[in-house]
Amino acid sequence: MSAAKRLAGEKAIDYVEDGMIVGVGTGSTVTYFIDALGRMRDRIAGAVSSSEQSTERLRSHGIEVMDLNAVGPLPLYVDGADECDPHKRLIKGGGAALTREKIIAEASERFVCIIDPAKQVPVLGRFPLPVEVIPMARSLAARAILAATGGQPVWREGTVTDNGNWILDVHGLAIAEPLVVERELNQIPGVVAVGLFARRPADIVIVGGEPPQLL
Ligand code: 5RP
Numbered sequence: 286m287s288a289a290k291r292l293a294g295e296k297a298i299d300y301v302e303d304g305m306i307v308g309v310g311t312g313s314t315v316t317y318f319i320d321a322l323g324r325m326r327d328r329i330a331g332a333v334s335s336s337e338q339s340t341e342r343l344r345s346h347g348i349e350v351m352d353l354n355a356v357g358p359l360p361l362y363v364d365g366a367d368e369c370d371p372h373k374r375l376i377k378g379g380g381a382a383l384t385r386e387k388i389i390a391e392a393s394e395r396f397v398c399i400i401d402p403a404k405q406v407p408v409l410g411r412f413p414l415p416v417e418v419i420p421m422a423r424s425l426a427a428r429a430i431l432a433a434t435g436g437q438p439v440w441r442e443g444t445v446t447d448n449g450n451w452i453l454d455v456h457g458l459a460i461a462e463p464l465v466v467e468r469e470l471n472q473i474p475g476v477v478a479v480g481l482f483a484r485r486p487a488d489i490v491i492v493g494g495e496p497p498q499l500l
Contacts, residue, residue, distance in 0.1 A: 289401035293493030294318035297363045297399050303328045306356050308389040310364020311336040311382035314399050318363050335389050336382040337447050362393035367412040369404050373487040374463045378415030378480030381446050387478050390485050398487035410458035415480035417450050422475020427453055429473040450477055
């Protein structure tokens with residue numbers, strides 16, 4: 286699948302304009318985008334990064350990484366996804382960067398999502414839904430998630446997010462109403478972010494292939 290990821294990541298460069306500050310997601314597909322961005326680094330003003338991993342790679346290309354608070358709303362955010370439904374609603378967080386990804390997506394005028402074809406699904410939920418939680422709320426949040434969705438939360442042991450929190454992956458879901466589930470899980474005390482991007486879906490989805498397909 287890495288050829289498809291590369292084709293999607295490189296196609297997203299079409300949306301980058303001279304002088305832009307670009308919001309940058311996290312993951313293997315985004316790595317191809319960052320590398321392509323590096324080849325045009327002199328034409329952009331900088332980037333806002335969603336993870337330490339992406340920050341390191343951006344800096345390795347000489348791209349300045351800026352603080353979202355200092356640069357305000359962004360024209361463009363490019364990120365991958367773990368699943369994408371026909372309405373461009375997403376599951377994200379396989380790389381544990383969902384909270385910062387959600388913040389930058391919300392702060393951006395246009396969200397371009399880059400995926401390989403295997404990420405396309407009719408209904409979200411086959412990929413376990415990541416939920417970032419404050420460590421002391423892990424058990425409480427897991428019980429509440431089970432009660433609200435019927436899905437089975439599994440602690441991603443050993444993973445600590447860039448924000449110092451933990452991840453629960455919720456298995457066994459078929460999410461017919463992503464907006465409702467996103468809203469309900471967001472209300473559980475101790476939940477920092479839910480890896481459902483339904484309230485703020487992607488605007489454009491690039492599915493990697495020869496040629497890349499636009500949704
Ligand atoms: C990280 C993410 C990634 O976008 C998602 O996991 C897809 O990753 P990849 O491009 O490696 O398949 O949400 O938190």
